[in-house]
Amino acid sequence: MESAESPSKRAPAAGRGNRMRAAVLEATLAELTESGYAALTVEGVARRAGVHKTTIYRNWKDSDGLVADALAGHFATDIPIPDTGAVEDDLRALARSLVAAMTTRAGRALLTTVLSDAARLPRFAEVKHALFEDRFRRAEPVVTRAVERGELPADTDPAELLKALAAPIYFRLVFTGEPVDEATADRAARIALAAAHAGALPAT
Incomplete structure (x- = not known):
């Protein structure tokens, strides 16, 4: 049977x-x-x-x-770039989009895969590199507009700003297992903005 x-x-x-x-x-x-x-x-x-x-x-x-x-x-899906007129709101929107993406089934699958033995394979390294390069590219207009409005130092690096934005979120997802929600995203946005205002995220 x-x-x-x-x-x-x-x-x-x-x-x-x-x-x-x-x-x-x-x-x-x-x-x-x-x-x-x-x-x-x-x-x-x-x-x-x-x-x-x-x-x-x-x-x-x-x-x-x-x-x-x-x-x-899955992660090649287009993500709208926020343009609220205020960098704090833009960063909050970006952080919330990241949280929303990484807490889906596909997001969890990405995390478990890149943390597994698959991370050593060239094909996965290419996918991971392309994913983050795409995110850095998408963040650039947010930073450029903020600099033009005088909200950020002129030498702020878009990629470094996005890394600062994403770091608290990924720390919870990967290491601590703490809840990841919109409050997490909002806190990450404030941290990244404070670092940028302090001149800690210049282009290298």
């Missing part, structure tokens, strides 16, 4: 093309979140996505490429 399978592991058969790809990548994120990188298998992803494992192997060389594509695809 066929063994029962958890409803969360079953999925209707996915079609071809873009719909199949989306189903497989979504299933990969779900498997990463529930089981972690070390336990992820192509078979498990295929079962959850409702496709045969040979379909996955035709589109991805191995599970590492599958995981990298799942994470990169």
Whole structure:
């Protein structure tokens, strides 16, 4: 007799093309979140996505490429850049967006993956580098406008400002396990702004 399978592991058969790809990548994120990188298998992803494992192997060389594509695809989603007219409000909005992104299933999957053995693989290093470079690039207009308004020192480095903004959030996510919410984001924004005002974030 066929063994029962958890409803969360079953999925209707996915079609071809873009719909199949989306189903497989979504299933990969779900498997990463529930089981972690070390336990992820192509078979498990295929079962959850409702496709045969040979379909996955035709589109991805191995599970590492599958995981990298799942994470990169999710975090490539466009994030609006705040332009409130006040740098404090802009930084608060950026911090809240980061908290919202990193507390989703995909965000948790990203964290568990980059903290696992996968972090040593070149493909994952590329994904992580591209992700943070994209975030730094997005922060630049916020800093540029604030400098033009006289709200920040002229030599404030956008990348350094974003690092200062993100650091308290990632510290809780990775090390302490403390709650991460909008209050965390607002505190991080105040810390980053204070550092910038003190001239501690110049371009190097």
